[in-house]
Amino acid sequence: MASRLLLQNLSKRHLLRSTFASRSASTLVLAEHEGGSIKAQSLSAVVAANSLSQDNPVSLLLAGSGSSLHQAAEKAATCHPSISQVLVADSEKFAYPLAEPWAKLIQLVQLKGDYSHVIATSDSFGKNILPRAAALLDVSPVTDVVDINGPRQFIRPIYAGNALCTVRYTGANPCMLTVRSTSFPVRPISVDSKSGGASISEVDLSTLDEDSVGKSRFMKLSSQDTGRPDLGSAKIVVTGGRALKSAENFKMIEKLAEKLGAAVGATRAAVDAGFVPNDLQVGQTGKIVAPELYMAFGVSGAIQHLAGMKDSKIIVAVNKDSDAPIFQVADYGLVGDLFEVIPELLEKLPEKK
Ligand SMILES: Cc1cc2nc3c(=O)[nH]c(=O)nc-3n(C[C@H](O)[C@H](O)[C@H](O)COP(=O)(O)OP(=O)(O)OC[C@H]3O[C@@H](n4cnc5c(N)ncnc54)[C@H](O)[C@@H]3O)c2cc1C
Numbered sequence: 001m002a003s004r005l006l007l008q009n010l011s012k013r014h015l016l017r018s019t020f021a022s023r024s025a026s027t028l029v030l031a032e033h034e035g036g037s038i039k040a041q042s043l044s045a046v047v048a049a050n051s052l053s054q055d056n057p058v059s060l061l062l063a064g065s066g067s068s069l070h071q072a073a074e075k076a077a078t079c080h081p082s083i084s085q086v087l088v089a090d091s092e093k094f095a096y097p098l099a100e101p102w103a104k105l106i107q108l109v110q111l112k113g114d115y116s117h118v119i120a121t122s123d124s125f126g127k128n129i130l131p132r133a134a135a136l137l138d139v140s141p142v143t144d145v146v147d148i149n150g151p152r153q154f155i156r157p158i159y160a161g162n163a164l165c166t167v168r169y170t171g172a173n174p175c176m177l178t179v180r181s182t183s184f185p186v187r188p189i190s191v192d193s194k195s196g197g198a199s200i201s202e203v204d205l206s207t208l209d210e211d212s213v214g215k216s217r218f219m220k221l222s223s224q225d226t227g228r229p230d231l232g233s234a235k236i237v238v239t240g241g242r243a244l245k246s247a248e249n250f251k252m253i254e255k256l257a258e259k260l261g262a263a264v265g266a267t268r269a270a271v272d273a274g275f276v277p278n279d280l281q282v283g284q285t286g287k288i289v290a291p292e293l294y295m296a297f298g299v300s301g302a303i304q305h306l307a308g309m310k311d312s313k314i315i316v317a318v319n320k321d322s323d324a325p326i327f328q329v330a331d332y333g334l335v336g337d338l339f340e341v342i343p344e345l346l347e348k349l350p351e352k353k
Contacts, residue, residue, distance in 0.1 A: 025056040025151055028113060028174070029083075030106060030120040030129065032097070033062055036071035038079060040233050044181035045119045045126075046080050051148040051184070052117055057084040059113060060198070063094035063105055078197035089203040096221075097125055100214025103132035108208055110137060115174050116151070122178040122288070123232060134176045141176040142169055146183040151175070160284045161307035181232070182290035182311055224277075226254075226264075231280060234263030236293045237312070239282055242269035243298025243319075243338060250275040252342045253297060259349045265289065267305050283308035297338045301326025318342075 027049040031042035038060075049058045060083050062073050073088045087109060093101040106129070110118060118133070120126030122144050134141040147155035152169045154177065169175045231237065238260065240253035250270065257264045265282040266275065282289055284307040294312035299305060301317070301324055309315070310329050317330035318341050327333040334341065 025053040025116045026113070027052060027056055027058050027117040027119060028087075028106070028109060028115040029058055029060050030102075030118065030126065031060050031062050031076065032121075032125045033064065033069065033072035033076075036068040036075070038062070038072050038076045040186060041121045041123055041181040043080060043186040044184040045121050045179055046082060047184040047186055048145070048148060048177070048179040049117065049119055050082050052151045056082070056117075058082050059085045059087055059109075059115070061087045061089065061106070061109055061203075063089035063091075063102060063203075065090055065092050065095045073200050076198075077200050083198045085198050086200045087203050088200060089205060091205055091208075093208070096218040097128065098214065098216050098218060099128045099132045100216060101208075102129045103136055104208060105203070105205075106130075106133035107136040108205075109203060110174055118174045118176045120178050122180045126178045130176060130178050137174065137176070139171050139174065139176055140169075141178065142167060143178045145177050145179045157307070160303050161310065162303060180288055182288055228257060229261070229263045231263040231265060231282070231287050231289060234289070235291050236260050236262035236295070237265045237282070237289055237291045237309070238262045238295045238297070239265035239267065239299055239309070240270055240275070240297050240338075241267040241299035242273060244270060244275055247275045249339075252338075252346070255346055256295075256342055256349075259346065259352055261352055262293075262295075263289075263291075265294075265309075267299050267302075296326055296330075297342060299326050300324050301329065 029045045029049055032039045046058055049056060060076055062069060062076060069088060069090055073086045076083065076086050089105055106118060120130045131141055142154050144156045145154045146157060152175060153166065155164050155166050158165045238253055238257040240250055244250045244253065254264055264280055266280040268281055268283060270276060271278045271281045281287065282305065284304040286308055288308050290311040292313045294309050295316045297318050306329060315330045316332045317326040318334045318336055318338050319326055320335065320337050322335045
């Protein structure tokens, strides 16, 4: 697949051409739902679609099977004013987010709707499906977008977030993007109740071929019901690093998170050492978070970790090494031993009501 991305310094002629293209923008947003509601991260993709151009009707694609899918579609139709229609693909093939059938679905919907843009969030759901759909449509996706300068000009991090790169998409439609949900925060918006919200239509799946099921099979989903908020969207994240030394000690981080109503995060070193499962990893190869408050205990602040949390609103770091790089991004830093600081915090903080 030929790359159709050019780095900056393109001629003004390109700029004029892409500005013209913006007038006929229409966007397909691939959304994820759970328990009868569309996930908050997916709404960030709708916010990103709004930044492409003012006149940009958004179609939201929801797939799955059963009543929770239809419940999510009802809710999605009234959750954001820029959603003009909700497309529902109801089939057992989409009961689990396997990339093969979902990519075929996007191809089918795109061929019918001729959208100028297709957007998904840059989480494991979007990162799994969108590149495969892009390959089927023979276009190059632009991934990890953190800002949008126009319908075809995007900003994305490179070198583990050490530099920002401006890229212009010069390929054919659709321009396919994955966007970082932390860069497109969703503000509460009320939808005009008189308008009744977006229309809901079923996707005609009769032309979806049988081999769209693909070679991969869903085996099982294992998740821990910790009762804590989701790491990707929590307002407070408490993270522990290698300095915790053991899974047993890491429980201090979990207790602190419980008291604060926070999600638990970990560095890759803590994950590799087996203190916690890898779905708690924050960083370049983990989750990207930007909570109101990020508390890092015994975290050195390696660039790959910073790539996942440096956009947090307030960063608090506790480290016994005053030269630890984490202090360069911290708003509040405490040079101290976490084995003294955390017990003191646990003692002084009131129990969560
Ligand atoms: C391609 C690639 C991708 C990567 N992706 C990620 C990623 O997504 N996320 C990630 O986190 N890392 C990632 N890493 C690893 C990263 O480079 C670091 O190795 C890792 O983040 C270090 O974790 P740490 O801070 O827990 O451990 P260390 O670097 O060992 O730091 C431990 C810190 O704890 C402090 N400390 C020790 N004892 C105490 C104490 N008692 N009290 C207080 N402080 C104490 C030390 O001073 C030190 O600063 C990646 C690396 C590569 C090469």
